[in-house]
Amino acid sequence: MHEALQASFDISGRCAVVTGAASGIGRETARVLAKAGAHVVVSDIHADPLAETAAAVTGAGGRVLVHPADVARRDAVDALAQAALALTGRIDIWVNSAGVIVNVPIMEANEADVDRVIAVNQKGVYWGCAAAGRSMKTGGGGAIVNISSTGAESAVPGLSIYSQTKAAVNMITRTAAREFGAFGVRVNAVSPGWVDTPMGNHGFRDADGAINAERQEEGLRLRAQSSPLGITGTPRDIALAVLYLACDASRFVTGQILRPNGGVAMP
Numbered sequence: 001m002h003e004a005l006q007a008s009f010d011i012s013g014r015c016a017v018v019t020g021a022a023s024g025i026g027r028e029t030a031r032v033l034a035k036a037g038a039h040v041v042v043s044d045i046h047a048d049p050l051a052e053t054a055a056a057v058t059g060a061g062g063r064v065l066v067h068p069a070d071v072a073r074r075d076a077v078d079a080l081a082q083a084a085l086a087l088t089g090r091i092d093i094w095v096n097s098a099g100v101i102v103n104v105p106i107m108e109a110n111e112a113d114v115d116r117v118i119a120v121n122q123k124g125v126y127w128g129c130a131a132a133g134r135s136m137k138t139g140g141g142g143a144i145v146n147i148s149s150t151g152a153e154s155a156v157p158g159l160s161i162y163s164q165t166k167a168a169v170n171m172i173t174r175t176a177a178r179e180f181g182a183f184g185v186r187v188n189a190v191s192p193g194w195v196d197t198p199m200g201n202h203g204f205r206d207a208d209g210a211i212n213a214e215r216q217e218e219g220l221r222l223r224a225q226s227s228p229l230g231i232t233g234t235p236r237d238i239a240l241a242v243l244y245l246a247c248d249a250s251r252f253v254t255g256q257i258l259r260p261n262g263g264v265a266m267p
């Protein structure tokens with residue numbers, strides 16, 4: 001690749017924070033951002049699997065900081081930003097990937113499920129944008145990438161709680177893009193279709209939590225069939241979309257929802 005072109009995608013020396021980095025899309029995003037040269041702060045509510053992410057990211061060139069945090073708590077998100085600032089003195093990239101899902105019909109939903117999913121998926125992204133925006137404003141700019149979902153724009157029975165939080169993520173993204181733009185801070189969302197992760201496979205599990213191979217095979221077949229490309233997504237497909245929105249190649253892009261979904265949904 002030509003040097004000038006390569007420079008647009010190079011994030012060497014930049015500091016990136018990734019929430020939900022212990023698994024799936026967050027873990028792969030941390031790895032891709034590190035490979036593109038960033039120092040990476042990996043965060044998740046589950047501390048143990050974060051060590052595995054750190055091992056995958058270490059050696060890519062940049063520094064790595066492991067900082068467990070529950071994004072449902074505003075004070076924990078603020079403390080994450082402080083820890084990241086202590087690492088390199090600035091935050092250039094912040095990826096809100098932490099998320100949870102509940103599958104329940106509206107008439108049967110309970111208050112605890114509604115509160116938990118909103119706290120993690122919606123408030124977690126909101127406070128993440130607030131903390132990242134403040135430090136990027138001080139630092140003179142940056143890029144925030146929120147992980148949304150196809151569910152934000154298409155109704156699926158059983159996913160009402162999850163989908164309403166993802167619709168909120170899209171609107172948080174657009175509003176923050178308007179508020180933060182004057183400070184050189186871009187805010188975008190990546191809205192994946194089905195991706196092969198523990199969350200993606202939640203619908204294929206039996207009551208005991210084990211994956212039902214038959215249901216998974218049928219589910220994957222149907223998902224691939226609904227894509228004009230005939231394929232399903234991997235965490236890497238999403239991580240590369242995040243990289244684009246995090247680097248200078250997307251300097252003219254803000255307030256947008258990028259939809260790597262194999263063409264399953266075309267709004």
Ligand SMILES: NC(=O)c1ccc[n+]([C@@H]2O[C@H](COP(=O)([O-])OP(=O)(O)OC[C@H]3O[C@@H](n4cnc5c(N)ncnc54)[C@H](O)[C@@H]3O)[C@@H](O)[C@H]2O)c1
Nearest residue numbers: 020022023024025045070071098099149194195197199200
């Ligand atoms: N997999 C898919 O098909 C798919 C599709 C569209 C959108 N998404 C979105 O992508 C993002 C990543 O999902 P994934 O598929 O990698 O799922 P995943 O379950 O593999 O990873 C989610 C991570 O978030 C962490 N997490 C949960 N609650 C948290 C909290 N309170 N604080 C901090 N971390 C917390 C989990 O511990 C886990 O490591 C989510 O926002 C999800 O909604 C996933």
